[in-house]
Amino acid sequence: MKVVILTTLRTGRVEGLEAAVARWVAAGDHVALITLHDQGLAPQNLVELVVLGAPSTGARLGVIGRALVRLYPGSLARQLHRKLQASKSAQTAIKSADILVAADTPAITTLWKNSRKRPDLPHISGLAAALQLSQG
């Protein structure tokens, strides 16, 4: 089974990621992580890591800058969705997935959009729920 995890968080900040990946790998599953940031904190036993690139946050631009960033390039969820569409390796990972997992709120929005195209594929919110579904 191929599990694809999607997140906008830095890899070290995804709660329970390491434990979840360890359990999937122990069960012989293939785990891919698609993230915006890589700080070298991804679990060692990940089979595949796709880094989409840091989003524009407008944090350094003050109130006006942050307001502008909301208009263009848009919210974190919109940026994630756009980067995902533009990344061939991310698209390949998603197309070959048996289960898609959103590890944070912006990822839920992105996967919800994907679920309209692939309603047959499990799109799950939360690592623990995905573990429960895949391992019983």
Added chain:
Amino acid sequence: MTSVSDNAPEMHHFGAYQPTALADTMCLVSRRPHLLYVAWGYPPCRGGGVYRALATPNAFAAAGWEVTVLTVDRDTFLKYTGTDESLEALINPAINVVRTPFVWDALETDIRRYSWLRAHAPRVWRRWRKYAEKCKRFPDIGYSGWRPDLEAAATRIHAEHPVDLVVATANPATAWMAAWALHKSAGVPYVLDQRDGWTLDVFSGQRHHTERSRIGRWERRLLSSAREAWFVNEPIRTWYAKEYPALADRMHVVMNGWDADLAPAAAAPTPATRPLTFGYIGTISRMVPLGEFVAGWERARASDDVVAQARAVLRGYLGFYTTPNPAQLQLVTDAEKSGVSFDGPVPKAEIASVYNGFDVLLLILGSGLYVTSGKVFEYLATGLPVVSVHDPSNAATDVLRGYPLWFPARSLAPDDIADALIGAAHAALDADEATRIAAREFGQQYRRDRQLDPRVEALTISAAAAQVPA
């Protein structure tokens, strides 16, 4: 209420609950009384409270009542709480189980089922949902949506087969609305099985909700019309009796106790052999001081050979839902480095064999004057040494006081927990036969049927009396 038929009555007796003094009265009963038992968590639900919900209607059925259980669809448990299908085999076959639909959208993890609003603006969706719940007539967030189906089902059951008594058990409090609906429409008496109480926070001992809040007003209204209100321990009953002194005489303690057909057989009164196995069985919620236990366990392993060679096994669910709590999952994964293994949940029907593999039991509980926990009773059925890792003021202390093989930690400090673990380990190896026999006998007083019998008997007598013509 039902009345005696004008035709020749079919005589019925009330099992073991027929008191000699009321024999004449009982002979006039035209039909067996009908109990409607309302519980959200009923088999195959695997929650901790399900055993009480399983045992109570079984006790009434055994006492000669016709029993209908009103609960939610099996799918609810398959999707959200997890199931223990072995429990369904323990439902008295004479009981009629009626299930109603239940939607629990807050716990839905399948993104395909989300609305556009939930997927794009989850905070707005949550606020809208909370507001919508508040607008409903009953203040039980997450569950009040069950009320229409529940009341409709209760009304239908009563129309088809008149109900003589409703026993409704929390959580959730919405279950009481079936009792309230039949009481308002047909005067059917009801028992509120409050268990831990609604307005009392059992962990802090403070009121969750003021008397003037919607919940406070509903609680007073429901208690005022109840035939009886049941609580799981005396501290909670006392608290309620102080809050509602005029209603104190109808408040009773029905402790959880252990189930004779599910509990482990008492251990043979012989010493254990090394290496020892310490065991915990129960839900590992965020209130369980697992981190403190692991610190104490490591301290004990560093200072005592017997514990150093021992292992600790945790069995149960991580949190209250099917989906494991991520923080708890991380905690048990980290604890594996210290010789603590997490082996997942145990079907209740297999619990006896799991207990047989333990030499010492770990009672790791959240703190609170009013917290008893159901597993303390099951632990007592084993006659094994019990290590208490909880606040000494916990209500479980009252249950365990006097147990010959009880090793309470003085506090949740690592040294105190380590002392208790070491004491229990050596008792498992060295306690004499008389102490072990005394421990087994101590547990007998907490059998569940002994807790339920007095209430079932009293309610059986009053139901029989209600059928006797004036």
